[in-house]
Amino acid sequence: MSAAGAGVTAPMLEVHDLAKHFGPVIALSHGELEVRAGEIHALIGENGAGKSTLVKILAGVYQPTSGTLLLGGQPFAPRTPAEARDAGVAVIYQEPTLFPDLSVAENVFMGRMPKAGAFVSRREMRRRTSELLALLGVEIDPDRPALGMSIADQQLVEIAKAVSLDARVLVMDEPTAALSGVEVERLFAVARQLRDRGAAVVFISHRFDEIFSLCDRITVMRDGAHVATENVADTTPPEVVRQMVGRSVDTLFPRTERTPGETVLSVRGLSRAGVFADIDLDVRAGEILGVAGLVGSGRSEVVRAVFGIDRYDSGTVTMQGAALPAADPEGAMRRGLALVPEDRRKQGLHVDLSVARNIALTLRWQIGRLGLISPGAEYREAETWAAALQVKARDLDTVAGTLSGGNQQKVVLAKWLSTKPTVLIIDEPTRGIDVGTKAEVHRLLDELAGQGVAIIMISSELPEVLGMSDRVLVMHEGRVTAVLDRADADAETVMAAATGVAA
Amino acid sequence: MSVGQLLRRRETSILIAIIVLVVVATSKNNGFTFSNDGFRDLMLAPALLVLLAVGQSIVIITRNVDLSVSSVLGIVAFATGKWFIGVPDIPIIVVILLGVLFGALLGAINGLLVTIVSVPSLVITLGTLYIIRGITVTWAGSERINASEMPKPFLALGTAKVGPVPLLALIALAVVVVAAVYMGFARGGRELYAIGSEPEAARLCGLPVARRTFFAFVLSGTLAGLAGVLFAARYATVASNAGTGLELQAVAAAVIGGVAIFGGSGTVAGAALGAVLLATIDRALPILGIPDFWQQAVVGALIIGAIVLDRVLAQRNARRLTSTSVRDHVQPPPALTVGGAR
Numbered sequence: 001m002s003a004a005g006a007g008v009t010a011p012m013l014e015v016h017d018l019a020k021h022f023g024p025v026i027a028l029s030h031g032e033l034e035v036r037a038g039e040i041h042a043l044i045g046e047n048g049a050g051k052s053t054l055v056k057i058l059a060g061v062y063q064p065t066s067g068t069l070l071l072g073g074q075p076f077a078p079r080t081p082a083e084a085r086d087a088g089v090a091v092i093y094q095e096p097t098l099f100p101d102l103s104v105a106e107n108v109f110m111g112r113m114p115k116a117g118a119f120v121s122r123r124e125m126r127r128r129t130s131e132l133l134a135l136l137g138v139e140i141d142p143d144r145p146a147l148g149m150s151i152a153d154q155q156l157v158e159i160a161k162a163v164s165l166d167a168r169v170l171v172m173d174e175p176t177a178a179l180s181g182v183e184v185e186r187l188f189a190v191a192r193q194l195r196d197r198g199a200a201v202v203f204i205s206h207r208f209d210e211i212f213s214l215c216d217r218i219t220v221m222r223d224g225a226h227v228a229t230e231n232v233a234d235t236t237p238p239e240v241v242r243q244m245v246g247r248s249v250d251t252l253f254p255r256t257e258r259t260p261g262e263t264v265l266s267v268r269g270l271s272r273a274g275v276f277a278d279i280d281l282d283v284r285a286g287e288i289l290g291v292a293g294l295v296g297s298g299r300s301e302v303v304r305a306v307f308g309i310d311r312y313d314s315g316t317v318t319m320q321g322a323a324l325p326a327a328d329p330e331g332a333m334r335r336g337l338a339l340v341p342e343d344r345r346k347q348g349l350h351v352d353l354s355v356a357r358n359i360a361l362t363l364r365w366q367i368g369r370l371g372l373i374s375p376g377a378e379y380r381e382a383e384t385w386a387a388a389l390q391v392k393a394r395d396l397d398t399v400a401g402t403l404s405g406g407n408q409q410k411v412v413l414a415k416w417l418s419t420k421p422t423v424l425i426i427d428e429p430t431r432g433i434d435v436g437t438k439a440e441v442h443r444l445l446d447e448l449a450g451q452g453v454a455i456i457m458i459s460s461e462l463p464e465v466l467g468m469s470d471r472v473l474v475m476h477e478g479r480v481t482a483v484l485d486r487a488d489a490d491a492e493t494v495m496a497a498a499t500g501v502a503a
Numbered sequence: 504m505s506v507g508q509l510l511r512r513r514e515t516s517i518l519i520a521i522i523v524l525v526v527v528a529t530s531k532n533n534g535f536t537f538s539n540d541g542f543r544d545l546m547l548a549p550a551l552l553v554l555l556a557v558g559q560s561i562v563i564i565t566r567n568v569d570l571s572v573s574s575v576l577g578i579v580a581f582a583t584g585k586w587f588i589g590v591p592d593i594p595i596i597v598v599i600l601l602g603v604l605f606g607a608l609l610g611a612i613n614g615l616l617v618t619i620v621s622v623p624s625l626v627i628t629l630g631t632l633y634i635i636r637g638i639t640v641t642w643a644g645s646e647r648i649n650a651s652e653m654p655k656p657f658l659a660l661g662t663a664k665v666g667p668v669p670l671l672a673l674i675a676l677a678v679v680v681v682a683a684v685y686m687g688f689a690r691g692g693r694e695l696y697a698i699g700s701e702p703e704a705a706r707l708c709g710l711p712v713a714r715r716t717f718f719a720f721v722l723s724g725t726l727a728g729l730a731g732v733l734f735a736a737r738y739a740t741v742a743s744n745a746g747t748g749l750e751l752q753a754v755a756a757a758v759i760g761g762v763a764i765f766g767g768s769g770t771v772a773g774a775a776l777g778a779v780l781l782a783t784i785d786r787a788l789p790i791l792g793i794p795d796f797w798q799q800a801v802v803g804a805l806i807i808g809a810i811v812l813d814r815v816l817a818q819r820n821a822r823r824l825t826s827t828s829v830r831d832h833v834q835p836p837p838a839l840t841v842g843g844a845r
Binding site: 083 | 699763
């Protein structure tokens with residue numbers, strides 16, 4: 001590496017006015033980033049701020065729509081991941097991308113295995129992998145397959161891979177999400193070592209304590225655009241939080257005054273080893289309980305356990321005074337619980353079936369006669385709900401997968417609302433749908449609450465949480481870190497609780 | 504590798520199954536092994552299927568499948584005869600090379616369709632299976648190429664021996680060894696495993712996924728072409744239906760031999776042994792007096808048994824590997840003061 005003598009001011013990586021459009025969706029509108037050789041640079045922003053898109057452009061996975069990249073002062077336009085790697089850019093992704101059937105050593109050196117003559121030198125590969133893992137201070141057998149490794153160990157293998165590239169630019173996209181304290185410390189030691197050798201390190205994290213102890217400068221992004229770049233020494237966590245969320249809660253959120261009734265669903269001490277712990281939660285009739293937290297904080301896992309899709313180790317779930325049996329989604333449905341899952345296409349919608357069939361699916365017992373479902377009955381039910389939710393489809397025979405994201409979400413909602421739930425759990429109700437439909441979904445949730453339905457709404461969009469909720473429950477790393485009344489909940493308090501920072 | 508590991512390998516258990524089968528069949532009828540023809544057929548019968556199984560297993564390892572191999576074999580076998588008829592003095596080696604090239608070309612068409620159109624290979628090669636067979640049927644009509652129409656030295660290849668071992672078996676063995684070394688120890692081979700193990704990760708770490716996948720299909724076509732030429736030499740008569748049904752036998756051989764149907768694991772040697780086992784079953788069961796229907800059922804049971812075994816072993820393996828690395832990721836959160844700076 002030639003950069004060692006370049007001092008700390010030479011920009012190794014420069015990103016100017018970078019944009020990426022996916023059809024009509026703008027994932028990145030104005031990306032700016034300047035990382036110097038010999039610094040660790042934090043990149044921070046809410047989910048959907050455009051960080052991952054920027055990283056994928058650097059890695060050669062996406063091609064930018066417009067904008068320029070400079071690497072070591074030279075124009076840089078990687079067309080493939082291999083080109084980016086060869087130019088000296090290494091990326092550690094949030095989700096480990098290993099080959100389960102191959103050995104750890106092969107995973108580390110895939111695409112550039114050391115050779116002896118015409119063949120791969122397994123001995124050399126094993127030796128170098130052992131060295132790398134020793135550097136990271138972990139004991140992993142280089143010959144074992146990646147299959148069955150914990151996420152943390154997989155992440156460490158990813159890190160070993162990136163370190164072995166001796167990259168000029170190393171991007172770490174939330175590398176610590178699954179690591180324990182000791183492992184994080186080791187990773188930091190390695191990152192500092194790389195920095196001191198003259199690498200430019202980009203560190204993406206939601207943990208302020210990590211950013212402020214590790215990084216030299218910080219760039220904040222919001223809504224696909226650059227907001228600010230500052231020295232870490234010149235800023236504070238509350239300042240950064242303000243820059244991250246800095247937008248007003250606008251008219252997207254129709255909200256009528258409500259007076260919540262009695263508690264209908266109550267969760268006490270719910271725990272599942274390694275996923276979430278000691279969750280207490282109450283929701284009353286006619287209120288919306290917003291659940292905030294970062295991706296991976298265990299929000300979806302908690303509601304899945306409450307609904308009975310996943311098991312839990314201890315704790316109780318009580319609905320209208322009676323215990324709800326564990327791991328029994330059908331029972332939960334009969335008792336009036338409904339769950340609209342996070343991943344619409346995978347978990348909520350049968351993309352190959354018609355709109356009518358989708359909506360009527362949860363009702364198949366009620367509308368069945370002698371175990372058979374008449375198309376007529378299916379249509380009658382589906383029509384009612386499709387009209388109520390203003391599903392825009394040519395007709396009810398339209399295949400659900402061909403609808404727009406917003407209309408798909410309405411179909412999923414219709415399916416669950418047709419069961420007339422007392423408690424509606426909805427996970428990311430407006431992810432990936434357009435603004436107009438978003439407002440409609442919000443209006444609908446508001447109406448439902450007005451009719452006395454208790455709603456638990458998980459959302460990664462802060463404005464949505466703040467705009468819609470009567471109370472906000474915040475989770476951080478599998479625990480409840482705050483329950484805030486509407487009056488006390490604002491962007492700063494929620495973000496602070498979600499990132500585990502004392503603001 | 505320890506003795507225990509060796510015993511747990513799929514290759515070992517198949518080899519044992521083959522030996523048991525041969526011993527039992529021989530005890531019933533000495534001629535199964537200890538006659539001139541018997542000994543020869545023991546090694547000759549599986550040779551062509553081994554070639555197809557090697558190609559097939561490489562394609563399956565990349566999380567694809569090549570169903571067209573039987574049609575490729577058929578059209579090349581028929582073309583071989585036509586070349587001898589059309590150009591009476593054509594050297595044998597030229598015909599062999601032409602046949603191999605023809606197979607490679609058809610494999611390249613499969614490869615291009617799979618990698619460029621990005622339609623699942625199951626669909627593409629099911630299509631080419633029928634198309635190529637259709638072309639052969641149109642071309643051949645009711646014509647049948649007979650032994651008298653092909654040169655004697657060429658036909659002799661089909662039954663030629665080097666010492667006690669048939670030439671065809673040696674060719675198959677050579678192909679297995681080269682392919683096994685490539686898949687086990689060359690960069691390209693390891694990358695084929697990576698592509699089948701996790702295609703998305705392969706893309707992210709910059710592997711030339713399309714090029715390697717294309718190569719796997721070309722290889723499968725090439726081996727099917729070679730098998731086509733050898734088919735003509737071995738059986739001396741070729742009609743338009745030559746090789747029909749072999750594609751599923753090749754897939755079966757790979758699966759029985761421990762190649763995971765969703766790619767990423769298994770070995771070429773395992774697939775080759777799977778082919779030998781299938782061919783030996785074919786010959787042994789009639790000798791043991793087992794009716795035709797049950798012969799088919801035995802193959803079916805073997806396939807299901809192999810997959811169930813894979814499943815059980817994979818689960819046990821995953822449990823063993825997981826139990827050594829479980830830890831609790833949840834840490835107590837830092838103290839929180841609500842109501843930060845405004």
